[in-house]
Amino acid sequence: LAATVLAYLCLMGGLFYPTSCWDFMIREGGPVDITTYTSYVVFFITMVKVRQDYTATKQDKVHWCLFSFFALICLLREMGAQHWLPSKDSTSFKIKFFTNPMNPIHEKIIAGIIVLIVVAACLYAAYKWAIPLVKGFFVKRWGAWLVGTMIGCGLLCKVCDRMNGFLKSIGYVWERRHFTYGLNAVFEEGLEIMLPILATVALLA
Numbered sequence: 001l002a003a004t005v006l007a008y009l010c011l012m013g014g015l016f017y018p019t020s021c022w023d024f025m026i027r028e029g030g031p032v033d034i035t036t037y038t039s040y041v042v043f044f045i046t047m048v049k050v051r052q053d054y055t056a057t058k059q060d061k062v063h064w065c066l067f068s069f070f071a072l073i074c075l076l077r078e079m080g081a082q083h084w085l086p087s088k089d090s091t092s093f094k095i096k097f098f099t100n101p102m103n104p105i106h107e108k109i110i111a112g113i114i115v116l117i118v119v120a121a122c123l124y125a126a127y128k129w130a131i132p133l134v135k136g137f138f139v140k141r142w143g144a145w146l147v148g149t150m151i152g153c154g155l156l157c158k159v160c161d162r163m164n165g166f167l168k169s170i171g172y173v174w175e176r177r178h179f180t181y182g183l184n185a186v187f188e189e190g191l192e193i194m195l196p197i198l199a200t201v202a203l204l205a
Contacts, residue, residue, distance in 0.1 A: 032189045039196040040075050046200050047071070063128070069121055074154075074195060085111055143202070150198045153191045160188035 047068065085092040088102050092111040097103055129147075136144025163184055167174050174181050 032193070036078060036189075036193050036196070039193055039200070040071075040078070043071065043196040043200045043203075046203050050203050066121060066125055070125070071196075071199060073118060078192060146198060146202050150195060150202075153194050153198065157188055157191035157195075160184050160191065 051064070082091045082093050085107055086097060086103060087107065088100075088104070091097060092107065093115060097111065098108055133144050133147055137148055164174050164181075
């Protein structure tokens with residue numbers, strides 16, 4: 001949590017830097033990316049360290065594997081894995097990728113299989129955890145609130161990520177030098193850093 005606060009302070013400070021300095025902070029492989037990847041490394045190390053505490057039964061092991069799978073998906077998403085597969089498109093996990101006749105069929109099949117696996121994992125997780133999560137939220141169980149916070153961070157991060165494209169679609173040009181553009185980037189990058197940190201706290205709590 002202290003690291004999260006520090007990251008937010010650094011990012012907020014970046015709002016008042018020249019544009020070149022701000023671009024340096026959030027560029028690919030820059031300070032923000034390094035902080036995020038480091039947080040994921042700490043998270044996976046923590047997962048290995050406390051594994052025995054969460055795999056007592058067969059059902060616990062299934063949940064552990066599912067949790068690990070989602071963590072890996074988040075890391076790959078952060079690393080830009082959605083851009084690794086397509087050879088003639090920008091990303092492989094959008095409807096336009098599957099409907100574009102220029103994209104090779106084998107890439108569509110691979111992407112489709114990955115999408116089905118992720119959707120199946122999400123549906124299973126919703127089936128097993130949705131009701132306990134909602135009940136825990138109303139009886140103020142810290143675990144439910146922490147998981148809810150992680151989900152909320154993920155959703156807000158996605159909203160910030162899509163904000164620029166949405167504004168373009170309605171005819172508004174968002175200047176990079178504008179304060180609100182930097183503020184949106186602060187929230188997006190900061191929320192991405194918070195995800196592995198909150199997951200680590202959940203494991204250690």
